[in-house]
Amino acid sequence: MKRKAFLAAFPHTIPILTGFCFLGLTYGVYMRAAGFSFWYPLLISLIVFGGSLQFVIVSMLLSPYAPVQTFLMALMVQARHLFYGIAMLDKYKGTGWKKPYLIFAMCDETFSVNCAAEVPPDVDRGWFYFFVSLLDRLYWVAASTLGGLLGSVLHFNTEGLDFVMTAMFVVILTEQWLKEKTPVSEWIGLAAGVVCLLIFGADHFLIPTMVCVLAALTLLRRPLEHNFAKEETL
Helix, strand or coil: CHHHHHHHHHHHHHHHHHHHHHHHHHHHHHHHHHCCCCHHHHHHHHHHHCHHHHHHHHHHCCCCCCHHHHHHHEEEEEHCHHHHHHHCCCCCCCCCCCHHHHHHHHHEEEEHHHHHHHCCCCHHHHHHHHHHHHHHHHHHHHHHHHHHHHHHHHHHCCCCCCCHHHHHHHHHHHHHHHHHCHHHHHHHHHHHHHHHHHHHHCCCCCCHHHHHHHHHHHCCHHHHHHHHHHHHHC
């Protein structure tokens, strides 16, 4: 059962491996360039596993001690995980002891795979999600550690790499849009983003957008669940 789930999950993580080879390596090099030993990217990747938050942590470690500001910054940067959790409620239901690890190991790329992947009927769903999460985390830890080790000798231009995250979310949105016959949640997110962008401006629209989307999805949760269940029976 575990072997079959691993073999089914691994091909889905190959694109993540490719992306993490660049992003993780960049993070490790960045940490080393900031004056930190390779132990820092290794341990932070193991414990925090926050992707974009880890890049922000570098400047926090170089700044004066400010726990409240650090907490608020981390909360703001990782607030999108709230929506990941809502989206994965049904998928992670019934996964038993694996569920806490699935929650901890959630990242942008793991969410994109576990949310969109069609688990084969003869494969245990919980183990499939577990191996996707585990493999993605191992890729990131290995790449960031390698970047920390090679940071003193590797020098390359990282300009434009931050757009990888934007491109990935566009792909996720497109796949979900095409997958659903009535993409209500996608329209809610798009409308909330446009309205908040016009009201608050490009520098301050993200948090209001997330609040609006969360409120709308909470109010419309039952109709949306009924709609999704109806689509699955068709």
